Amino acid sequence: MNSAQWTAVDRYLCDTLLPSDPALDAALSASAAAGLPAINVSPNQGKLLHLLARIHGARRVLEVGTLGGYSTIWLARAMPANGTVTTLELDPGYAALARSNLERAGVAERVTVRVGDAAASLAALAAEQAAPFDLVFIDANKDGNPEYLRLALGLSRPGTVIICDNVVREGRVADAGSRDADVVGVRRYFEMAAANPRLTTTAIQTVGSKGWDGFAISIVSA
Template sequence: MSQDQWTAIDDYFSRTLVRSDAALDSTLRSSAEAGLPPINVAPNQGKLLHLLARLKNAKRILEIGTLGGYSTIWLARALPSDGHLISLEANADYADLARKNIAAAGLAHQVTVIVGAAVSSLQRLVDEKIEPFDFVFIDADKENNPEYLRLSLLLSRAGTVIIGDNVVRQGRVGDAHNTDPDVIGVRRYFELANADPRLDTTAVQTVGAKGWDGFSISVVSA
């Protein structure tokens, strides 16, 4: 199998199962025009996040890594009318664009984008004793994944679902000798998840438009 074949199948799934959407299409277009890295989730992956949040009946969602707001929109659309999503983004320019895209999607009243290093932003949310989240999507720099998990747990409750994206790293995560900081961050994330009695975790490999990758899913117990 080749990358071209993987991409073609993702394109088929997206054409067949993901309805054309002006707000999401505009978000991808504006992100590309602004020079943002093309690392947003694929359309079929965005819909998967949306469905998982709906299955959870999530009323409060935390996203770590906003980029141009593409996955943010998918997740926010899963919320009930009185639900809220907080998204954390380190790059102020990305955050500004994301806010515009979120507003164009009619979701500005349900989404707050916070600018700053995610570890610091998460700690502030902990210090403020903010209401726990029902669903967490971690999709930022992988080097800090262990801290993202630790702090996300402090912002969770029994039943909270935590999704970690890009955890396969083109297969490098399985190489114990790989010293890439992102690979080490993902491996440490898994070690912490496995060691924490509050978490029940698995991970799945995927292939598609984003290459060979995968995601983890954890459920927080009491």
């Protein structure tokens, strides 16, 4: 199979299972018009995040990497009436666009967008003694993944689910000799997850409109 076939299957799945959604479509259009990189999750991946949050009964979600707020909308829609999403974004322009997209989607009141370096924002949440999060979605610069995992654990509780996106890197994650910073960051993330007795982790390869990649999912046990 090739990427054209993967994309065709993604299109079929989305056309069959995900009816057109004006707010989500508008978020993607606004992000493209603003020149944001097209690195958001795909629609079916966004729906997967939404379902995982609902299955877990999450009320407090932490997202590392907002971009234009597309995945944020999916997560916010999974929240119950008293649920909240805290999302972290480095770029002030991206954050402003995300706030606009969230407002248009009708979920802005459930979401706090914090602007700044993600590691610093995570440390600030810990210093503020933020209540533990039920679900954490890590989808920012991959070289920062090890630090994001370390800091996210400090904001977790037994039962917290941690999802990390883009962990296969077109298969490059299996190259132990790679000097690519993103690959090194992902490999270090896996090593930390495997060595940490608080975490039970697996990872899945995916193919589709976003190419060959995958995600890791962990549950905090203690």
